[in-house]
Amino acid sequence: MYPSDYRYTKDHEWIKLEGATATVGITHYAQEALGDVVFVELPKVGAKFDAGAAFGTVESVKAVSEVYCPVSAEVVEVNSALATAPETINKDPHGAAWMIKVRPSNAKEIEGLMDAAAYQAFIAEKEKESHA
Amino acid sequence: MTSPATVEPRKTALNLTHRRMGAKMVNFGGWDMPVEYSGIIAEHNAVRSAAGLFDVSHMGEIELRGPAALQLVQRVTCNDASRLVPGQAQYSGLMTSAGTFVDDLLVHKISDTHYFLCVNAGNQDGDYAHICRHNTFGAQTENTGARYSLLAVQGPRAKSILQRFTPVPLDPIRYYHFTFGAVDGVDCMIARTGYTGEDGFEIYFAPEHSEKLWQNLLEAGKTEGLIPCGLGARNTLRLEAGMALYGHEIDDTTTVWEANLGWICKTDKGDFLGHDALLKQKAEGLHRILVGLEMTDRMIARDAYPVFHDGKQVGRVTSGSPAPFLMKNIAMAYVPLELRSPGTPLQIGIRNQQAPARVVAVPFYKRQK
Numbered sequence: 001m002y003p004s005d006y007r008y009t010k011d012h013e014w015i016k017l018e019g020a021t022a023t024v025g026i027t028h029y030a031q032e033a034l035g036d037v038v039f040v041e042l043p044k045v046g047a048k049f050d051a052g053a054a055f056g057t058v059e060s061v062k063a064v065s066e067v068y069c070p071v072s073a074e075v076v077e078v079n080s081a082l083a084t085a086p087e088t089i090n091k092d093p094h095g096a097a098w099m100i101k102v103r104p105s106n107a108k109e110i111e112g113l114m115d116a117a118a119y120q121a122f123i124a125e126k127e128k129e130s131h132a
Numbered sequence: 133m134t135s136p137a138t139v140e141p142r143k144t145a146l147n148l149t150h151r152r153m154g155a156k157m158v159n160f161g162g163w164d165m166p167v168e169y170s171g172i173i174a175e176h177n178a179v180r181s182a183a184g185l186f187d188v189s190h191m192g193e194i195e196l197r198g199p200a201a202l203q204l205v206q207r208v209t210c211n212d213a214s215r216l217v218p219g220q221a222q223y224s225g226l227m228t229s230a231g232t233f234v235d236d237l238l239v240h241k242i243s244d245t246h247y248f249l250c251v252n253a254g255n256q257d258g259d260y261a262h263i264c265r266h267n268t269f270g271a272q273t274e275n276t277g278a279r280y281s282l283l284a285v286q287g288p289r290a291k292s293i294l295q296r297f298t299p300v301p302l303d304p305i306r307y308y309h310f311t312f313g314a315v316d317g318v319d320c321m322i323a324r325t326g327y328t329g330e331d332g333f334e335i336y337f338a339p340e341h342s343e344k345l346w347q348n349l350l351e352a353g354k355t356e357g358l359i360p361c362g363l364g365a366r367n368t369l370r371l372e373a374g375m376a377l378y379g380h381e382i383d384d385t386t387t388v389w390e391a392n393l394g395w396i397c398k399t400d401k402g403d404f405l406g407h408d409a410l411l412k413q414k415a416e417g418l419h420r421i422l423v424g425l426e427m428t429d430r431m432i433a434r435d436a437y438p439v440f441h442d443g444k445q446v447g448r449v450t451s452g453s454p455a456p457f458l459m460k461n462i463a464m465a466y467v468p469l470e471l472r473s474p475g476t477p478l479q480i481g482i483r484n485q486q487a488p489a490r491v492v493a494v495p496f497y498k499r500q501k
Contacts, residue, residue, distance in 0.1 A: 041483075
């Protein structure tokens, strides 16, 4: 479910580093919590974000959620297909529904994020809380 | 003060069933309720095209009995309950002395000496206290919410699904009428009411039968497209149908005139709480009114977003959401009277942007009869 070569944030974004660029999206857990996604707002190429800064918005029928940049980075590509097919986020959150590609300014920041095992433990803990 | 988050949420008799069936749960009005099962869009469209089953047992019930029951109903509500015949229900407002809403409710006349009120979950205790405070007539009052489960079967297939479970002929029950009878062997009050803009029924019964009725209705209704639905779809359905939600379109600062609910206010029925204030407001004229809005780009208006006209803020969104059946983004908002005409361009403040919208007629959706 959660690819082992991705890193994850507590806000439920994923990031995958490939050479000098990284791809960013939201996790399966995030899309499930949101429900039917109907609207996505993404930044322009060239926009710069600090780690933890909101770079976009995802809206489901019932909720509005900001999406945060996992690392300090500059946007080099945007998945414009999501504008007309936002439901891709529900169908393939870790693949076709990638949101932005970025050039991280400090690749070391990625190492500070959770790996797949740590993220799964993190959401398991959250699940337990909500059923308490 | 205890913050709501630390208070144990209340649970309907079907709470464990919802969890076991994988519903997504939320706290709504102090109740732990299913917000969605298979997804709001699928549930919404199932109710428009086939049928949906909702557990709305969080709704409150208050019963008034005795020879003075009608007098008390007439005193605290704005609609005219004297026009009801036994077996008839009416939509009404529970009024403050300022003519604003303590709550909105359904008044069911069971007999000349027994009125059955269905009120909002989060307001039940406040409503009951309010009614008791104004009971100078000696009517017997009882807060009976814990004695009833309430299931809503809604949609064009609702009647045929429910009919398989009851010997009571459902077709003759007219809209906003009700009767008593067995459903799957369980004693029920069967009302042709709902909050979705579709035909449908709401059945009230003792909570211990909840599991059986829920499961049997779902199982039998499957072939006709019946699916379990949550409060998420209930909200988008009522919004498309232009129905008010307490705490959004109406509250203790809004009046029937402002909320376009003049049809539930019968000032000629005699005195009632808020009567004079409402007549005064009507005579002096309104400053604002509730309108429907349709977004004209892809942006989505949400509850409490500011509404602008010519760069100036003129109001706020009371409810805003994508409308899954209409496939538009719609909202309701209070705006100055002069901006009420359909077609009037307005802008909604959405994250540092002003998104274009226009005033449209309400209801947004009306079913074909």
